[in-house]
Amino acid sequence: MIRLGLDIGGTKIEAVAMNAHNDIVYQKRIFTPTESYEVFLNAIVTLIKTVKVEVTQSLSIGIGLPGAISPETGKIKNCNCLILNGKDLKADLSFAVHQPIYIANDADCFTLSEAMDGAGANHPTVFGVIMGTGCGGGITVNGQLLSGPNAIAGEWGHNTLPQYSVESDGPPQPCYCGKDNCIERYISGTGFTKRYHQRYGSRLKNSDELQAIHIIKKKRMGEESAVEHYNHFVDMCARSLASIINILDPHAIVLGGGLSNIDELYEDIPKLLNQYVFSDVCNTKIMKAKFGDSSGVRGACWLPEMHKVYESKQQQE
Template identity: 35%
Template sequence: MIACFDIGGSAIKSAYARTADEIFTLSREVTPLQSFDHFVSVMKNAIDGLPERPERIAISITGVIDPETHRITCANIPCIDGRRLADDLSDKLGLPVLIANDADCFALAEAGLGAGRGHRIVLGAIFGTGIGGGLVVDGRLINADGGFAGEWGHGPAVALRAGDPPVDIPHFDCGCGQRGCVDSVGAARGMERLHKLLHGVSLTSAQITARWEEGDVDAARTIDVLVDLVSSPLALTINITGATIVPVGGGLSKVPALIEAIDLTVRTRTLRRFERPLVVPGELQIEPGLIGAALLGLGAGEAGR
């Protein structure tokens, strides 16, 4: 049995798993942000409530693990930022601990049980508050020991002209410290930034997408520019990785027309021509982080045996 956690800046969600078909969700608790002891106690309480002692703990978490130092960068949970989190939790809880980024766990879940079933190479893409990604090959995470593989949303890769007709788009500052990242124009906040740049009006991403689906001309222009900007970097990532399916998660994945528009444009820009949908909404809308953590832990057990 595996203890599973999906940890974000707002909540720690728990579950346990015996097989990929037996994943049982448990509690949802507020994430302690300042006290590591409180952070650990939330996890310990969940483990103590399990029907038996688990073999290991598997965690899907916001933030990135450095593959060389094994330290986590997680600014929105200060009490764990900079820690060798797997080691520290293992010492406190007395169990082996596996940790993967939440986008990686999304990709692992979709590869195993969702839209990526039957595909050797699955690129999971997150279109939410930010742009994220994870890469799974033959059922295994490329980032098994941490790292940034699949993070196609960062790096100065965005065009300076986009849309039909083309319009000049500046390279915006990104939260990662660079300029011109896909994240800065393709995520929910990026959509809002583009709309204000193009039309001088501040709207939320939900308002923009709703107006677009209602036929609003300004919103349609914003979506046209956004799709143009994100499709080339995503197509390049598909070329490099060889992915044959790209399940999409995050808040914007709940706008099927947007994902379809991105898919249609991406398929005109990949080296391999796909006659079927390539960029698709993820199938696991309920708890993909916990499912990914479960598959991470169960996969480690299979490898050990």
């Protein structure tokens, strides 16, 4: 059977079909329709039918999206693709394409991909981190996504920045969730660039200098403000990840998202972890995602497989 994964984003939807050897045999992207839920649903159904025609084999179908399914209602919640909130996408799609549909948060899909055959493969517990526009996360234990009664496992980005102080971390950062000083406001790509502007904006010559890649280039050239900002960023990453290690004690932490491409992080963060982890030594591996931006859609492909293993274990018990 071919595994079809769909990665739903705010601007694009990517479809990838993988064979039994984990090779991609089909790939297609379309724009994300945002006019209405009905238009969106029709576009997804059409995309799935197109893949079925092209692949000419039976498909399992998994979907990753920037939101979650409410355990209370079965409907989408917390999705930045607003037309999906409050909708029973899983039931509607299953009815339309006449087969089961598996749906998970995009950060969960990222983590599942990296745990199954990515950087975290062969590690019993993996904490997956996305440091991009936001700061999401997911957890796998023995190849199974960890899921709880609130469908928020791994949402570390909306914990308060550990050991926050005005003196060391600057003024409070309001978050869209209604709280102040969420981790996401500091170590996401958005937070990284915004806070650089707050601290050094008067020195910037053009808007390009606000992009993370330009800040890192300036850091590598030894510019004082960029070096200072980067060092503070690494310290906040270490504080934030240490809070996860103290609770979960994962074997591997895999970083994804735009900021995960800063190669220095994989040497610099571990150097600071011992200051904050409640142990004499920290053996948790900090690793870069193997599949990069493709991890999310690959993880969506893995969802049906994961559920089959879980259901089989449940039956045995």
